[in-house]
Amino acid sequence: MKLGLCYTVISPENKMLLEAAEKRGVEFVRIVDGESVLQLSGKPKEELDVLLQRSVSYSRGLCLAYYYEKSGCQVINSYQAAKVCGDKMLSSLELASAGVPTPKTNVCFSPEAAMDAAEDIGFPIVMKPVMGSWARMVNRLNDHEALSMAVGCKEEMGNPWQKIYYLQEHIDKPGRDIRAFVVGEEVVAAIYRNCTKESGWVSNASRGGHPTECAVTSELSELCLRASKIAGEGIYGVDLMESGNGLVVHEINHTAEFKSCASATGIDIAGSIIDYAVSRAKS
Ligand SMILES: Nc1ncnc2c1ncn2[C@@H]1O[C@H](COP(=O)(O)OP(=O)(O)O)[C@@H](O)[C@H]1O
Numbered sequence: 001m002k003l004g005l006c007y008t009v010i011s012p013e014n015k016m017l018l019e020a021a022e023k024r025g026v027e028f029v030r031i032v033d034g035e036s037v038l039q040l041s042g043k044p045k046e047e048l049d050v051l052l053q054r055s056v057s058y059s060r061g062l063c064l065a066y067y068y069e070k071s072g073c074q075v076i077n078s079y080q081a082a083k084v085c086g087d088k089m090l091s092s093l094e095l096a097s098a099g100v101p102t103p104k105t106n107v108c109f110s111p112e113a114a115m116d117a118a119e120d121i122g123f124p125i126v127m128k129p130v131m132g133s134w135a136r137m138v139n140r141l142n143d144h145e146a147l148s149m150a151v152g153c154k155e156e157m158g159n160p161w162q163k164i165y166y167l168q169e170h171i172d173k174p175g176r177d178i179r180a181f182v183v184g185e186e187v188v189a190a191i192y193r194n195c196t197k198e199s200g201w202v203s204n205a206s207r208g209g210h211p212t213e214c215a216v217t218s219e220l221s222e223l224c225l226r227a228s229k230i231a232g233e234g235i236y237g238v239d240l241m242e243s244g245n246g247l248v249v250h251e252i253n254h255t256a257e258f259k260s261c262a263s264a265t266g267i268d269i270a271g272s273i274i275d276y277a278v279s280r281a282k283s
Pocket residue numbers: 103126128132133134135136138168169170171172173177201202203204239250251
């Protein structure tokens with residue numbers, strides 16, 4: 001059994017994973033994405049049974065997942081999972097078609113259509129890049145003027161992916177949202193991410209959101225497992241909000257950070273991930 005861990009840098013999460021593996025006597029081949037050379041006409045330098053793929057970059061992650069899957073390795077999370085989770089348009093579409101409650105979302109490709117799309121949802125609206133994280137460029141826009149300015153900036157940027165307008169219903173959440181961790185068939189931990197003065201209306205830990213423990217109820221667990229099915233079995237951070245009509249899922253993260261969730265709940269998320277990777281290698 002040969003396991004690999006692919007990463008960009010030794011982040012706190014990757015350090016926790018390596019420590020959890022060492023504690024269990026599990027050895028990992030380390031693959032640094034920036035140092036990798038993928039010889040497309042040959043086999044990977046390391047022939048692995050399972051690869052934990054934790055690249056920060058979406059594009060590197062996709063290339064590496066595809067490459068290692070082609071060599072017969074089980075990549076966690078899979079290429080298909082990364083593709084769906086890393087693109088908000090694909091994930092929203094999959095969530096809605098799987099019948100998972102999710103905020104109303106419209107996607108379009110021109111400034112004129114963006115006005116119509118927002119009108120259909122109603123202001124305020126939330127505009128996000130289809131590929132992005134840490135709440136970067138996630139904007140809450142209160143009216144036509146604000147939307148027109150934000151769209152105008154994106155039109156000037158030149159990046160075609162930024163000209164996909166992903167517009168979402170604003171959920172009037174109670175100053176917090178929920179991040180739940182799915183490992184295989186289980187929700188192992190969940191936290192509230194409380195908005196703070198620093199984070200404003202977003203709640204990401206990277207923006208200063210404050211984590212506190214959230215009970216994993218059967219409702220939360222059932223919904224997260226149903227939601228993560230859109231990407232197949234794996235390891236996910238599911239983002240949910242408490243709306244007036246119950247829980248809604250707005251995002252599934254395929255390379256989620258878990259340091260703040262582990263410290264707020266005392267749960268050994270890294271250990272669960274390693275045990276799961278080993279079980280997949282044996283399956
Ligand atoms: N539709 C929404 N209504 C209210 N708040 C939202 C909405 N969408 C996102 N947020 C807030 O913005 C944060 C970042 O949005 P998210 O879709 O998770 O993007 P990212 O991939 O950047 O984390 C969320 O954690 C949440 O606090």
